[in-house]
Amino acid sequence: MTYQPTPIHDHLPERLTITLWDFSWYTRTGPGEPFEDLDRAFQEAVDRGYNTIRICAMPFLLFGSGLDTSAASFGPLGGDYAQGTRWYDVRHRVTLDARAHLVALFEAARRHEVFVIVSSWEYQQSSSFYGDRSWFDALMAVEPRDRAAALAHAQADLYEFLAERGLHDRVAFVELHNEVQYGLLTGGLEPVGTDLVVPLEKRLTAALDVFHERLPQVPVTVNYARVPVDAMRGIPHNIDVAVFHPYVYGVLGELADRLALRDEKRFSTERTRPFLRPGAPAYEDWQPPAEDLWRKEATIVGKPEIYVHDWCDPEVWDRYLYEHHALHHSAMLVKLDLWTDAARDFSLGRGVPLVFGEGWIGYTPLNTWYEEGPVGKEIHRAAARKARAISAWGSVVTSNAAPHHPMWTEIDIQVECNDIFGNGSPGD
Template sequence: MIDTPSVQHPPGVPTHLPPRLTISLWDFTWYTQTMPGEPFADLDVAFSEAVERGYNTVRICAMPFLLFGDHGIDTTALQFTKLGGDVGVRTRWYDVAGGAVIDGRAHLLELFRAAERHNCYIILSSWEYQQSPAFLAGPEWYDALMAVAPDDRHAVLADAMSDLVQYLKDHDLAGRIAYAEVHNEVDLSRLVLAGGGTQDDPYRPQKPFVEDAVRRMRERHPDIMAASCYGIPPHLDTDSMAGNGDVAHFHVYVYGVLGALERWAGVRETEGFPTAELRSLLRDDAPDVATYEGKVEPWRLAATGVSTTMFYSYDWVDTARWDRWLYENYGQWREAMLQAIDDRIDVLARLGQRHGAPLVIGEGWIGYTPLLAEFEDGPVGQSLAEHALVRCIEQGAWGAVVGSNSAPHHPGWQNVAWQQVWNRRLLRGDATA
């Protein structure tokens, strides 16, 4: 365990919360991977391992709409499943065993009580308009979400999150809340339809809806910090984002060489898939892509937003070939990726300062990779993360992840010593080696 040093709280941060948040991204996996042998089968073990690595905070999909929305779904016996057949078996976040049955509200209380036992805090969010409903056995959660009119979705989420916070207060557990977000990545979710916005212009049309949601949460619970969350913050157009959050929470992914690989291989293409370039990266035992058709129910694909071609790519690439391509081509992208980190963290820190909100980088740093790929968790990826973490420390960030893959459901969790070193530096505000 790493002790929290005596550093000052950022302005506006309640003193019962840590002066620095070292964050592990548990997302929706804390309820989708709970079967024996899975990383969240025992929440005490998961928290114990987190504390050993230097974390004092976890960030989750609290499924507020499912647990507290007006939809009539019985949440006392939620059945979670895999996507279909072997789809997702080697795709990050989707390698679930399936078969878990949980009482949703009871499981939430269990999580918070475990956090209390291990002196950890929880950032509340929602992935419900992104991936979460895809793991339920039936479509009722997804259908209920889609039935909410787009212009009402932010408010409905805010009210559900407020009800969830009240539920935790009623059980004397709200002291474990670090803060509450309206939704994960409002710009990259099905919330972008609000106000007529589209995927091509997800920011400005959404802004009043996001700000209204933050206001609603703050009015219900003025003692709980409320925030928005942007996945691709438009750092050249910061006025297009909601600016009334108590926390300046953003994600910083710099795909760089990874984006170049995905474009070269056509990972996200739908026509002419798989390309010759992608075939050169596949495992020798990769099946024909046609075998993936029909394995995942259409509603489940719609609920997760990940295409069949992406699942096929991530499941069946030879990760040694994948990583080798990244290493061979990284040199021409290195400076651009470092500069992107510098620019974005600098702009986001200034934005937070202007609004009087402490900066938190809740996800980062390179991007979405196959589960068993090691580039981001290897020496080059770690060097990029270290560069970003130094910038976060220099900018006085309240919290940050050492990396989005540093969580119990990712292989990078095994890099124990590296996480300890950098969480210790985050806690101490130590920008020098």
């Protein structure tokens, strides 16, 4: 029997212009931090042309862990570790009533007429910012085969919690988890080729069924890093939205591979030294304090990547990317077209709307400026035009366009790209 997708609710915008608030809306709430004042953050988002935020709503922590979250602590990974790493540069440790903070976020979203894509990063890194390892241990206590279903129950509980308070109309749709093939949902599975999209399918399909059985009128899905053009058969048949993260990397991928940022066995300090600032510590010495070492287990970002992002010289990094960009420029644009066209074809075949929840270039060190500079901006414009041309329902300007990233100060490009995607101008 063919699955009939749950329709998108009529009150939602024709197009979702998305800014990625991830887990930062609760980890970055200290003095002077970007989410200290939620109303200010929402107003700044609206001023830049956004009508939707995408968040880790910490569903498992709030509704699956069994922990008392009335005084939940969130903060850095310890010492200066990861303070130069994008998304990890949390400056202060704060204590929040986590459920009350969730309610406050949705109440602010209503005041500013913004919608929320409810997701989870919990099996990737959210728990690494917690005051102790209890959240991480609770996540790990769930058998890998049962983790997606546990998230489905937690997300359904979260939605019902919001509905009891009349805030569920802010939910655009629910994602069980972020980038399901890259994280701790895959335990015990063997890759098919180099990917886990196909092996994950049964777990995810069953979990989506759990959510559908509890909340049949609420659109739910999972999302994927990249557009898995070689494994689309592994995407569950019972999704209600097709969500992909088309990071094309290109020259950034060349540099990451050259430095072995995601391969600790190949990583070499000798190879990375020309990219580091003077005074960089030895790789072996760059760790969180002893009491915080467990936090490295709780994040999928590996030590080589954090070390280089923390200590790279931004000018050297960006200069390398600019000097080598021309060799990759055409291929990056071809990949962008190929992946977005494949995503469109998939969504049409399934009869579900298409959303690009992250993109477009890749994971850059916090203080570098390649993706935020003139080359990156032109790729963002191309992506906005493409997303509009293929009638995507939702799209980001770029993953770096959010209050906790330096690019938030680049207002004009955000307004421009949101206008291109949302209104079809200029260049339509």
